[in-house]
Amino acid sequence: MNRKTLVMPAVLGLLAPVLAACGGSDEASGDGKPIVIGTTDAFVSTSDYPAPFDPALAYEAGAWNILRNTFQTLMALPRSGGDPVPEAAEKCGFSDQKNESYRCTLHGGMKFANGNDLTSEDVKFSVERTLSIKNPNGPVSLLANIDTVETPSDTEVVFHLKSPDATFPHKLATPAAAIVDKDSYDGTKLREGFAIDGSGPYTIDTQEEKGEVVSAVFNKNPNYRGNLKLKNDKVEMRFYSDSGAMEKALQKGSIDLMTRTMSPDQVDRLERGSSENIELKEMPGQEIRYLAFDTNDSTTGKKAVRQAVAQVVDRQALVRDVYERTAEPLYSIVPSSVGSHVNSFFNKYGDPDVTEARKTLREGGVDTPVELNLTYTTDHYGSATAKEFKTLQAQLNRSGLFDVSVKGVPWKKFRPAQSNREYAAYGMGWFPDFPDPDNFIDPFFAKDNFLNSPYRNDTIRTQLIPQTRQQAQRTAAAEDFEKAQDIVADDVPVLPLWQGKQYVAARDDITGVEWALNSSSVLQLWELSRGIGA
Template identity: 60%
Template sequence: MNRKTLVLLAVVGLLAPVLAACGGSGSGDGGGDPIVVGTTDRFTASKAAPAPLDPAYAYDVGLWNILRQTVQTLMIMPKGDGDPIPEAAERCRFTDSGNERYACTLRAGLTFANGDPVTAADVKYSIDRARSIKADSGVAGLLSTIDTVETQGDREVIFHLNTADATFPYKLSTPVAGIVNPKDYPKDKLRTGFQVDGSGPYTMKPEVENNELVRAVFTKNPNYKGSLKLNNDKVEIRSFADADAMGAALDKGDIDLMTRTMTPEQIRKLSNAGDGPVDLVESPSLEIRYLAFNTDAPTVKSKAVRRAIAQLVNRNELVSKVYGTQAEPLYSLVPASITGHSNSFFNTYGDPSVTKAKALLQSAGITTPVKLTLHYTTDHYGAAMQREFEVLKEQLDSSGLFDVSIQGTPWTEYRPAQQKGEYEVYGMGWFPDFPDADNFLAPFLDKDNFLNSPYSNDEIRDQLIPQSRRQANRLAASPSLTEIQDIVAEDVPVLPLWQGKQYVAARDDITGTAYTLNSTSALQLWELGRGVSG
């Protein structure tokens, strides 16, 4: 086989209803060696985050990719993207015209992996538990539009919403809505450690060293009933300290596939290589990167300072120097491929301009150069993040208007410090919970937001977000969504930088790589199989 880059077009999403129709638990590849997947995601239990894999706490793409294999949700995203389809549910639908009452019927005979029946009461318990614990990760915000959860018999669950929410089916496909067994998950506290139990397609055995999950072994759940067809009986996820170690393991054949996060250099090398045993698969991604501001911090409390930074950042140069063709400049929190996107930052600031930035600071009486520290995490979004922040520093310093320092911190320290408001300006990435514009706006701007940001805009929270959620036709929500993006460009509580692509590198006897990751970077291990190399 020629080593090549396989590019998956966004049109794949149009095939989703047909592909999803296969359904059923299916059968694996008949046993044999497990398929081994490498990742640089780190899974650590700490004093600040002692329960990383509890669905009521986890709010990170890597952690969710463990949970998606094991904890079943009422709905699930189809393999080629599109609208969510029933998973633990047999059917779900809005039962009113205002999108405020959503009813689901569970599949008959549904059980947890240990054989215990899954009932409507378990669904209610799981949802109410996540809402009442309200973990500091912010994940419970996805369930904020729920007023009450009602059950009728063992199989009927009815969600009464406190406001119209056309995106609610998507939210029921996320791990925070995962169904857990009350025997395993206490009602009023998180389940610490790395044990995960559910009714999903796999059971999981963790291998832990020094409070870190280094290997997760997924074995086909014989009691699974759902929409997924499993193409294997066993898969392992191995966590590596860095991309170079992961790449070396793939070259040696110690792993079969690597996903998050390869370096730009690795991707370029694989793209340009000829014949060989490894194929590179490129697929659409909704990953974004952005700068966030603690709007209470003295250095950036003035909107003029934040606007001046927005006026100076050169996205084209940043992407070119660091990521090349692997990313694209982004001028809104909402990616260009999502309905409701608007290039609000470009419309507001145009091309980078030192003259305009200087005028913004002068008109606000800001003394220059403004001293700032830009913070980034060293081990969560890939090795290129340091270079990205070096370029941002160069751009701001070269204007003469800023005097910038950069500081890198491991994720286990970085995330708690960020949530406590210890950073004035910091870099973050976002892998959406679901592919809708609402999920690129509300998590940063609504109450109890993911960033724990002090920024608050009443028009966004009380009028525009609720207005947008009333529209089942998402194109009809565009006016509200555009207005939100325009306000963000004016106030700059966050500054979008770029939108990425995603890649999988796999040995050429591995099948199903085209669907290993969907556009939200959800890992679909059940799609992988072992075929014939050649």
């Protein structure tokens, strides 16, 4: 079978059954041979990040892909994305007109993989634990609007919110609300290492060397009781230091499938047919990349400097020269594939204009050239990141308005330093927690934001975000979301650069690959099975 690229259009989700469980056969492949997945994600236990798989700390796409397959949440995204549906719960819904009280009923007779009973008390414990630990690098902001949690019975749990929030069901579908065993986790501190006690579709066995995971085996959880149907009994995940080594393993047959992160040249090579036994699948995605600025820094704290950067950066050239066809220019913090998107940065700054940037700096009383250091992570977003920052450096320096240096730092050092505000300007990526514009506004601009940014805008924080959350019909919130995007374009606490597509490459005997990732980049291991190659 000749290799081919299959593009999975977003409209396909409209034709799919609501639950991820309902497509195809419910039979799990039983030949005993695990499906092997390659990835460049790295999981290291350090003093700054001691518990990579603890739901109270984990808050990045790679770790969440582990958690989504080993823990349960009350709600879950269906296979194609969209509104969440019950998973550990039989049913959930708001019990008031103001979207301030949310009630769920769990399946009866639930157990964790270790055999312990799972009740509403475990749900309450899990949520209150994350709120109590309140790790600054964790997902606590997603649960911060919870006021109290009640458990009327072993199968009922009620969340009382501090303020209305129509997006709350989406938040319960994220690993921030993963249900942990109250008898295995401490309620006041993180669980160090890589052990997991969950009730999800798989259990996990990890192999570690020097505090780093080198492989992980996912075995079907016999105690799993939820709405997913597993199409395999075992999946193995292997971790590679770079995408080149991962591709070689796929070509040799050492692995069956590779996903994040593939370089643009790999995508191009596979698309052109470098192997007749490998298929490349392209799927819609909502990944974004952006520059973030410390608005308290002596240089980037000046609005004129940030605006001048926005006026000089050429996104079209960036995606052409670095990412080819695998990315598209992005002119808002909300990607174009999400509702309420507006091209706020293009509307304000238009095409790159050095003359206007020079005027902005002059009117802001800023001497040129502006010395600026851009920091990026070397091993978290793919091998093309270094070239991306060299390209940004060249664009800014070529204007004559900036004297830019760039520095690459490994993720295990980069993330804590970024959170501690040690960088004036730095590159970050964002894979959405859920497909709603709220998730591209609140995590960056709320009080306890994901970046630990000092930037504050009271209009966004106290008016626009609360107003949008009162709208159960999300299209009714569009005007407020557009206002927030315009404010961001004017203040430039972050500078959106590009929006990515998703790719999976797999050997031709692996089926279900088209559902391996949903629109929010969730890795759905349960969809994969082994068929017959041609």
